[in-house]
Amino acid sequence: xxxxxxxxxxDAFLTCSPAELHGLLDGPTLVYLKGRRDPPLFLxxxxxxxxxxxxxxxxxxxxxxxDSELPRSVWLFISNxxxxxxxxxxxxxxxxxxxxxxxxxxxxxxxxxxMQEVVETVTARPLFLSIDLHNNTGRxxxxxxxxxxDPEFLQLASLFGRTAxxxxxxxxxxxxxxxxxxxxxxxxxxKPDDQSGVDDATRFIDDCLHMHHLPDHDPASGDxxxxxxxxxxxxxxxxxxxxxxxxxxxxFRPDIDQFNFGLFRxxxxxAELEAxxxxxxxxxxxxxxxxxxxxxxxxxxxxxxxxxxxxxxxxTDAFVARQDCLFYVMEPMDSV
Numbered sequence: 001x002x003x004x005x006x007x008x009x010x011d012a013f014l015t016c017s018p019a020e021l022h023g024l025l026d027g028p029t030l031v032y033l034k035g036r037r038d039p040p041l042f043l044x045x046x047x048x049x050x051x052x053x054x055x056x057x058x059x060x061x062x063x064x065x066x067d068s069e070l071p072r073s074v075w076l077f078i079s080n081x082x083x084x085x086x087x088x089x090x091x092x093x094x095x096x097x098x099x100x101x102x103x104x105x106x107x108x109x110x111x112x113x114x115m116q117e118v119v120e121t122v123t124a125r126p127l128f129l130s131i132d133l134h135n136n137t138g139r140x141x142x143x144x145x146x147x148x149x150d151p152e153f154l155q156l157a158s159l160f161g162r163t164a165x166x167x168x169x170x171x172x173x174x175x176x177x178x179x180x181x182x183x184x185x186x187x188x189x190x191k192p193d194d195q196s197g198v199d200d201a202t203r204f205i206d207d208c209l210h211m212h213h214l215p216d217h218d219p220a221s222g223d224x225x226x227x228x229x230x231x232x233x234x235x236x237x238x239x240x241x242x243x244x245x246x247x248x249x250x251x252f253r254p255d256i257d258q259f260n261f262g263l264f265r266x267x268x269x270x271a272e273l274e275a276x277x278x279x280x281x282x283x284x285x286x287x288x289x290x291x292x293x294x295x296x297x298x299x300x301x302x303x304x305x306x307x308x309x310x311x312x313x314x315x316t317d318a319f320v321a322r323q324d325c326l327f328y329v330m331e332p333m334d335s336v
Contacts, residue, residue, distance in 0.1 A: 001110040003117050004029040009076075014063055018052045021078065022085040028097075028114050029078045030121060033062075035070030039126040041208055042075045042182075044174050045133050047097040048090065049083025053189040054133025057201035061209070071209040075122045089320065096323070098132075104172030115177070123181045129156060129208060130178035132186045133201055135194070137317040138257030138327075142200050145186040147176045152183040152214040158224040159211075160187050160204050163261065165312065166333065167229035169286045183214055188313075227261075227310070231283040231291055231329040235321060239280040241271075243316040249273070250280045250303070252326075257314045261330070264309040270296070271303040279303070283329060295329065 004026040012024055032040070045054030058076065065071075080097045083090055090096050100112040102119055129152075144157040145165045157164035168176070178184035187204060189197030235241055241250040252271040264270065273280070276298050283292040297306040314327035 001027060001114060003027075003114050005121075006031055009033075009062075014059055014066070018046065018049070018055050018084040019087065020085075021046075021055075021081040025078060025081050027081060028118075029081070030118055031076050031078075033070055033074040033076060035073040035209070037072045039128045040073035040075050040122075041128050041205075042077070042122050042130040042178065043133070043205065044077045044079060044131070046081065046084050047079040047132065047174065048134065049080045049086065049088050050192060051089070051133075051135035052084070052192055053135045053194075053197045053201050055084075056198045057133065057205055060198070060202045061205055064206075072128065074209075075127075077118055077122075089323070098134075098174055099170060099172040101172050101174050101177035103177055106172060115174075119177060119181075127178075127182040129182050129214065130175065130184040131205065131208065132174040132178075132184075134186060134188050135192045135197065136188055136190060136313060137315040137320045138191075138260060138313060140188060140190060140257070140260045140313060142187070142189050142197060143261075145175060145188065147179040147184065150183075151216050151218050153179070153185070154219055154224060154226075155214045155217075156183050156185050157226075158219040159207060160185065160200070162223070163225050163227070165227050165229060165330065167328075169229065169232065226333040227312070227330040228333050229312075229328050230331040231285055231295070233281055233283045233292075233295075233311075233326045233329060235326055236278075236280055236282060237322075241280070241318070241321070243318065245272075252316075254316060256311075256327070257316055259311050260314050260327075261310065261312055264305040264311060266305055266307050268305045269302045270305060273298065273301050273303060276301060281326065 010024050095109050095111045101115045143163040144160040146153040146157050175184045175186040189201050240248040242248040243252050243254050245251050250271050279292050281292050282290045283295050310330040311327040312330050
């Protein structure tokens with residue numbers, strides 16, 4: 001696997017589908033698009049091949065400025081085109097592209113070498129800011145994720161929406177790596193079929209292209225609702241599970257993603273179990289401590305919330321739940 005560095009995008013990029021990209025590009029592709037103003041904006045799209053919001057938003061932006069100059073220069077990284085061809089998050093022979101950026105705890109691999117090369121290239125000169133664009137597999141509001149609490153990061157988050165998440169784990173993600181070099185954000189734009197997510201992503205990119213600078217003071221009081229990632233909830237690898245009430249060991253409620261950024265109240269049922277026993281979940285803090293027994297309990301064959309829990313990114317996609325996590329547990333921070 002090598003990083004492609006074409007001088008320009010093929011004309012068909014403006015009209016093709018995500019599945020057709022692999023026929024146009026040789027693989028992960030980094031291209032520089034000259035605009036009126038520098039330093040450039042860094043955009044990362046399609047880290048997960050089944051999350052096309054960034055691709056569609058960039059298409060809209062490039063069509064808008066097709067006959068004129070971009071307001072600001074752009075580094076565009078088109079990531080996992082091979083997975084996009086198959087509409088898959090990641091392929092079986094690949095590492096998750098958004099877990100192998102500099103700072104990852106995974107061993108060196110072709111994907112991590114690509115990301116290292118991308119970072120070294122785009123940071124050889126100053127960057128304005130970095131945006132990584134994603135969809136969710138579950139129902140979520142559109143929100144931004146930041147990895148530092150500096151004013152510029154908070155202002156960037158408030159520009160996208162009123163809700164933002166601060167996190168430091170998992171490592172190896174794009175925004176965490178880029179936060180060492182410039183204000184950086186991951187924007188989560190709803191499910192892949194959510195057209196309003198493309199609208200919001202396009203508007204946000206266009207706003208950033210026209211922005212002269214990010215304010216160096218915190219957003220006004222009440223402008224941003226900030227939550228912190230408290231724990232990452234994973235299903236134990238030895239447990240079978242489903243979201244459709246089929247005869248598995250653990251049968252999660254099929255509407256679990258409706259609670260994102262809401263509340264699992266104390267005593268609420270998350271899943272029905274074939275038999276009582278050990279908890280089927282872990283809930284890991286940034287330091288690796290498992291606090292699952294503080295958050296969940298088993299009673300009469302049901303997995304219940306032991307305390308009020310704010311989930312985010314809860315998914316009903318079994319592959320994502322196994323490969324990544326079931327959901328994150330959030331805790332409110334002081335509103336900015």
